[in-house]
Amino acid sequence: MHGPTKQEITDLIKQEALHLGFTACGVATAGKLIRHEAHLKNWLKEGMHGAMGYMENHLEKRLDPRMLVEGARSVIVVAMNYFPTEQQNPGASYLVSKYAYGIDYHFIIKEKLRKLEERLKELAPQHQGRVFTDSAPVLERAWAVQAGLGWTGKNGCLIIPRKGSFFFLGELITNLELTPDTPFEKDFCGNCIRCMEACPAQAIVAPGKLDARRCISYLTIELKDSIPDELRGKMKGRIFGCDICQDVCPHNRFAEPTIETGLDALEFVRNWNDENWKNIDSQSFNRLVKKQNSPLSRIKFKKLRDNIEAAAPGTNH
Template structure:
């Protein structure tokens, strides 16, 4: 089978799995991106996310993650919900309404790897990634033309906005490669102006992760810094502000993935329900959720911080 036919079959299979789009770039070292990452780390923008400092060489060269890698396949999967939380409730990032995307998407990627082996009639050397390994996923998605990296540092698509997950297959298979598209942010600065903690640089395209509400409410294990009281805009887990204000997200449409539908009654929980949340209820509601990452103690810390503001 030639690479054109194989690429077409892979793209069709990805769409059948529920992915919105699939684009491909040739595996190589990302030299320029490596320099930018090094500068970002040197400024301490990673905060206490020390894991971002690890495996630098693997981050910038997928061939060091997968021997013989030839193609980086980037995929997007919509998670925009049909419903929102009740007004006045402490806010969850929309991606956390349903089951943990890491597991849901990883299973779909494994199906695609199996398909490639079947079509080729041989084992392939390849790995599936869903935001869980040293992969510069937004840069690869940009190089393949899945979208452009916006001023809020998220990948944006003209057709879909930015409420989608990214996933990758890095494989030792030659495929048909795509190319990047232009940046359509223009003069817009809504995300910059809307960020309560000024985490986005004045000109955009650089995020100080150590100031991001998502970092504070998910990644940071320490006490939340007092100087940020009153600046979280009621976000208790993650933050969607820079996406909610982005004009391109007027094109977002509700997802169709059953696993990402919110747990029963989750969106109806009011402020008092959250404040009275017990560890038992937390475990039940977030059994298969990404919210487990912050643990019960962390979520209650975040809620208390909101109340103190």
């Protein structure tokens, strides 16, 4: 008895991905991302990664998954919709990014990727590889484009045709040779620059080029220090992450609420008003954020307090 063919394994793994709740799944041939090398190196050279020093590490691994996973031949890329079923309290001035409404997505995607890997192992016992989601030096959006899922918008987000950009990405890198999808070559942004115009801090300095040092997501999450004075008046109420460049994107008119119940908004995110946010103390931070595995636990309580202060209505330095 012969085992399933390369094409059959590819088709079955895509079916399994959809069955597990992923919105899309594609396959790319593992190799060096030559087209992205100069762009990434120039971006780093210009210091646009700000305090994210880790971006300078493992540069070759970022560009070539074969250096991450020995014998890698294929990159399976999955996308999971996180567009919320319920919006944050409409009366709240303090806003949390949509991706952070529920529990930390890493738990959900990693678990599903492991199940996908189990299925791959059943189909091809010779499989060896690793799963990744936003936690290792993998250029996820570049691989999503290579795997035919969509294109990179001017805001740097992956846009999936007729679905939008509110997606988490994950990868299963394998030593198996699977049937690759055709890389996504088209760009349906056209002349639209809504995301560039809407960014309060003008962080999108050129199409597809983000100066992280001005990006509200970076300022409220990655930057461990206090938000610089000259940017404190540009927060637009954002206290953890930002969705402005995605909210204005015409392609997100196709966004539909996620079917993943694990991503449902936590009660405090859904219902808190301005007074609740202004009066948050370390006890409630530990109880509501840390113990519930909210993505907000990525920052320290002191940082959240500073973000709230910087985003206060009427703040304009």
